[in-house]
Structure formats: structure tokens, C-alpha cells
Amino acid sequence: MKNCGDTLSKYQLIANEMRARINQGVYDESEPLPDEMTLCEEFQVSRMTMKKALEQLVLDGLVYRKRGHGTFIMKSNLQDGRLNLANRNLKGLTASVKNGKVESTVVCFEIVFADETIRHNLDLPEDSLVYKIIRARSINGEPYVVEYTYMPVTVIPGLNQAVLYDSIYTYIEQSLELTIGSARKIIRADKPNELDKKYLNCQDTDPVLEVEQVGYLHNGIAFEYSFSRHRFDKFEFTSFSVRR
Amino acid sequence: MKNCGDTLSKYQLIANEMRARINQGVYDESEPLPDEMTLCEEFQVSRMTMKKALEQLVLDGLVYRKRGHGTFIMKSNLQDGRLNLANRNLKGLTASVKNGKVESTVVCFEIVFADETIRHNLDLPEDSLVYKIIRARSINGEPYVVEYTYMPVTVIPGLNQAVLYDSIYTYIEQSLELTIGSARKIIRADKPNELDKKYLNCQDTDPVLEVEQVGYLHNGIAFEYSFSRHRFDKFEFTSFSVRR
DNA sequence: TAGTGGTCTAGACCACCGA
DNA sequence: CGGTGGTCTAGACCACTAG
Numbered sequence: 001m002k003n004c005g006d007t008l009s010k011y012q013l014i015a016n017e018m019r020a021r022i023n024q025g026v027y028d029e030s031e032p033l034p035d036e037m038t039l040c041e042e043f044q045v046s047r048m049t050m051k052k053a054l055e056q057l058v059l060d061g062l063v064y065r066k067r068g069h070g071t072f073i074m075k076s077n078l079q080d081g082r083l084n085l086a087n088r089n090l091k092g093l094t095a096s097v098k099n100g101k102v103e104s105t106v107v108c109f110e111i112v113f114a115d116e117t118i119r120h121n122l123d124l125p126e127d128s129l130v131y132k133i134i135r136a137r138s139i140n141g142e143p144y145v146v147e148y149t150y151m152p153v154t155v156i157p158g159l160n161q162a163v164l165y166d167s168i169y170t171y172i173e174q175s176l177e178l179t180i181g182s183a184r185k186i187i188r189a190d191k192p193n194e195l196d197k198k199y200l201n202c203q204d205t206d207p208v209l210e211v212e213q214v215g216y217l218h219n220g221i222a223f224e225y226s227f228s229r230h231r232f233d234k235f236e237f238t239s240f241s242v243r244r
Numbered sequence: 245m246k247n248c249g250d251t252l253s254k255y256q257l258i259a260n261e262m263r264a265r266i267n268q269g270v271y272d273e274s275e276p277l278p279d280e281m282t283l284c285e286e287f288q289v290s291r292m293t294m295k296k297a298l299e300q301l302v303l304d305g306l307v308y309r310k311r312g313h314g315t316f317i318m319k320s321n322l323q324d325g326r327l328n329l330a331n332r333n334l335k336g337l338t339a340s341v342k343n344g345k346v347e348s349t350v351v352c353f354e355i356v357f358a359d360e361t362i363r364h365n366l367d368l369p370e371d372s373l374v375y376k377i378i379r380a381r382s383i384n385g386e387p388y389v390v391e392y393t394y395m396p397v398t399v400i401p402g403l404n405q406a407v408l409y410d411s412i413y414t415y416i417e418q419s420l421e422l423t424i425g426s427a428r429k430i431i432r433a434d435k436p437n438e439l440d441k442k443y444l445n446c447q448d449t450d451p452v453l454e455v456e457q458v459g460y461l462h463n464g465i466a467f468e469y470s471f472s473r474h475r476f477d478k479f480e481f482t483s484f485s486v487r488r
Numbered sequence: 489t490a491g492t493g494g495t496c497t498a499g500a501c502c503a504c505c506g507a
Numbered sequence: 508c509g510g511t512g513g514t515c516t517a518g519a520c521c522a523c524t525a526g
Contacts, residue, residue: 009514035492046516048292051493056488061426064464067493068524072464075367123319182305185483189433189453189476207433207451207476218487220308220316232433232451239483242426243462244300253495279511290497295512311512312505
């Protein structure tokens with residue numbers, strides 16, 4: 001059973017099908033979903049497999065389950081017709097924007113020795129070389145974000161200007177055939193700096209929302225340490241968490 | 245097998261034990277953890293149970309697993325000796341602050357009819373009554389956050405001033421014996437408003453970090469719609485996400 | 489008591505990796 | 508090839524809820 005590439009496992013296929021059904025209103029919100037055994041029969045799988053599929057929906061915040069009662073749709077999830085996906089979004093801006101043209105201005109692109117903070121976050125030895133990239137990015141001509149990115153030269157070889165004007169993430173996954181696995185983010189508010197004023201048209205009283213991120217490949221290697229500074233009125237970060 | 249209260253399931257106990265071992269340095273970071281079968285024998289459980297325990301650690305961002313290789317500790321997790329728990333923190337300020345005294349000033353406490361936005365977020369019918377609470381909170385005398393909270397009177401009965409000066413979450417879980425299940429958060433930066441200037445000592449150029457939250461009980465009922473406005477230099481929000 | 493989801497088992501087969 | 512983790516099964520027992 002492949003777990004990447006074009007084939008999905010049974011529980012993933014079932015989870016996708018159930019997500020689609022819920023979003024399309026196939027199930028009545030005021031009623032519990034069909035019980036596990038009924039769904040097992042419909043999809044012709046064992047109970048453990050069905051359970052694993054439904055567990056995905058719980059982690060998505062799409063349903064909740066209560067022993068002795070059943071499985072219920074989280075009503076507020078359907079209110080605006082879209083799922084909360086932001087804290088699962090591990091890819092970059094290019095993949096997130098569907099209706100809009102992302103343009104990048106490369107403010108800085110050089111290779112430097114990593115300072116202590118960068119080495120610490122990327123788990124690098126002394127004298128390591130990293131790309132230092134600063135890009136100002138706009139959507140449909142509207143200034144949106146200034147991104148400061150550091151990537152180890154040894155992990156992401158062959159980066160060049162052409163890639164920067166497109167999408168680094170596409171280059172990593174398609175050209176280098178690496179898989180992005182997880183990300184650690186810190187979100188904070190900050191006063192605007194000079195680049196924010198220049199590229200985001202910030203006034204002194206316009207805050208920025210900064211997202212500091214360490215990105216990891218599936219093999220656990222840190223490949224990216226970045227700061228994304230957004231105009232306060234153009235970006236918000238959403239998150240869903242479930243008690244385990 | 246109880247799943248709440250004082251008894252934890254096997255996989256939860258094992259996950260806790262493994263978390264403790266990893267944080268105490270029992271396992272060499274440069275080596276894979278013992279393989280599944282070895283751990284199964286040590287803990288005397290089946291492979292599925294061991295797998296479920298290890299899956300918890302993956303969701304914590306504490307380890308990563310690679311087929312054909314093994315299970316490895318995420319090195320950067322240990323750097324500052326603390327886990328990333330923020331996007332799992334469903335409880336309030338009182339539970340999050342260990343070394344420090346949380347004090348609350350009740351700015352507003354009344355019962356009002358919920359407006360459309362509140363009804364929308366709490367999934368309430370028209371003419372529903374909600375508590376409207378505004379509290380300014382400090383840690384060790386330092387102003388920290390201004391919280392605007394709306395809770396349905398029907399879901400959280402008997403709220404009073406005494407509770408507000410302590411912890412609403414403690415009241416919900418201990419006095420009402422309800423269980424908090426999940427939360428949806430939106431984080432954004434904003435300019436300071438009048439209350440921020442008054443209670444957080446914000447200047448016009450000091451941003452605030454606002455966390456909008458809808459909290460749900462384990463039975464899926466929304467019990468809280470709130471806005472927490474923090475001084476930009478006193479708070480940051482952290483998040484860990486894993487591709488599934 | 490009947491029906492729900494939660495946990496756990498013992499075993500099977502598969503995909504991926506390095507030697 | 509042998510060893511790793513990933514998926515899946517068929518069945519068992521348990522906890523919680525409602526009637």
C-alpha cells in the first residue's frame with residue numbers, strides 16, 4: 001500500500017469522501033452521522049479502518065464524537081462553507097492563493113554564514129552556509145507580505161533567482177523531490193520596520209503580523225527558517241485544536 | 245476502560261512515559277528510538293497500541309517516523325527544554341501561568357441579548373441571552389491582556405463576580421463538571437483601542453495581538469466566544485502542524 | 489437492555505530502506 | 508535480503524447514554 005504519490009490508503013479515501021459529503025450537505029446536521037458499523041458495511045472495511053477515517057475528521061474539527069451518542073457535524077464549521085485549514089497549511093503563499101496573481105520582488109538574495117540564531121533553529125554546525133532571501137510579495141498588485149527566509153545550502157542546493165520569482169516550495173517538492181513534513185510557527189504583532197513601510201505601505205501606527213516559522217522535511221531535517229511580515233489588515237492566522 | 249477522570253488508557257500512559265523519557269534525555273538523539281516490536285515487548289502491549297502511543301508523539305511534533313528507517317527525535321524540540329503546547333492549550337490564562345499571580349479587573353459584567361455575530365459563532369437562536377464580560381488581567385502586577393467574553397446563559401448557568409475574579413474555566417470544569425473539547429482561533433494584529441490604552445498602557449504606535457476564539461465542550465456545544473487583546477511585547481502564539 | 493463510540497489484541501500483508 | 512514503519516482485519520471487551 002503506497003502512502004504517497006498517486007495512491008491513497010483506504011482510510012484516507014474514506015475520510016475525503018466523508019469530508020465531501022459533509023460539506024455538500026449530504027448528512028443532516030441535526031442528526032448523528034450513520035454509526036460506525038453501518039459505515040463499515042457501506043465502505044466494506046473493518047471497524048478500525050472506519051474509525052481511523054473518522055478520527056481524521058475529528059482532527060480537522062469537522063465532527064465530534066460522543067460515546068453512547070454518535071458522531072455529529074460541528075455546525076459552525078459549515079457556516080462560511082469552508083474548512084479551517086490554515087494551521088495545516090505547510091506550503092507557501094503560491095499554493096494558498098487560488099484566485100489571484102502572486103508577484104515577488106527579490107530584495108535580497110545572497111549566501112552568508114549562519115549566525116547563532118539561525119544555526120540554532122536549523123540545527124546547523126558552525127561555519128554553515130545559508131541562503132538569505134528577502135522577498136516582497138503582492139497579490140493582484142496589492143502589497144501583502146515581506147518574507148525573510150534562511151535555508152541551508154546543503155539541504156536546498158541549486159536555488160536561483162528564477163525560483164525566487166516563482167515558488168520555492170514548488171522547487172523543493174518537484175525539482176528536488178523532497179517532501180515537506182511539519183512546521184513550527186510563532187505568531188506575534190510588531191511595529192513596522194523600514195522595509196514594511198517601503199513595501200507594505202505601512203504608516204507608523206500600522207502594525208504588522210509576523211509569522212516566524214521553522215519548516216521540516218519528512219525526514220526531520222529543518223530546511224527553512226523564515227519570518228513573514230504581513231499588513232495587519234490583510235492577513236489573519238487561524239488554528240483549530242482538539243483536546244487529546 | 246475509562247477515558248476521562250483519573251484513569252488513562254494504555255496508549256496514553258505509554259505516550260506520557262515516552263514523552264518524559266525523551267525530555268529527560270533517556271534516548272540518544274542521534275539514534276532511532278527502539279523499534280515498535282521492542283517497545284511492544286517492553287510495555288507488554290500489541291503493536292497497534294504501541295503505534296497509537298507513538299502517533300501521539302508525532303502529533304506533538306516530538307518525533308518523526310520514517311518507514312524503513314525508524315523513529316527519531318525532533319532535535320530542535322529539546323533546544324529550550326520545553327514542548328510546544330500552545331496550540332493545544334484549550335484552557336485559560338490561569339492554567340497557563342505557573343509562576344506568577346494572575347489578577348483580574350472586571351470592567352463589564354452583564355447579561356445581554358446576543359447580536360447576530362455572537363449568535364452565529366455560538367450557534368444560538370434569536371433572542372438568546374449571553375453573559376458579556378470584559379476583564380483586564382495582569383500577571384505579577386504587569387498588565388497583560390484585555391479579554392472580551394460572551395457565553396450563553398443556558399450553557400454556563402450561575403456565573404457570578406466571584407468566578408470572574410478567579411477562573412471561568414475552573415468553574416466550568418469543576419463546578420459544572422463540563423469538559424472542554426476543542427477550540428477555533430483566529431489571530432490578528434490590530435491598532436490599540438481605548439481600553440487597550442487604558443488597561444494595557446498602549447501608546448498609539450503599540451500594536452495589540454488579538455486572539456478571537458470559539459470554545460466547544462466535548463459534546464460539541466459552543467460555550468465561549470471571546471477576544472483576547474494582548475500587548476504586542478508580552479505575548480506570542482505558537483503552533484505546530486504535521487502533514488497528514 | 490440495546491446501541492453508541494473507545495480501546496485493545498494477534499496476526500497479516502505491504503512499501504520502503506540499506507546492505 | 509532482513510528490518511523498519513504503514514495499513515488492515517475480525518473479533519473482543521469496556522464505558523457511556525438513553526429508554
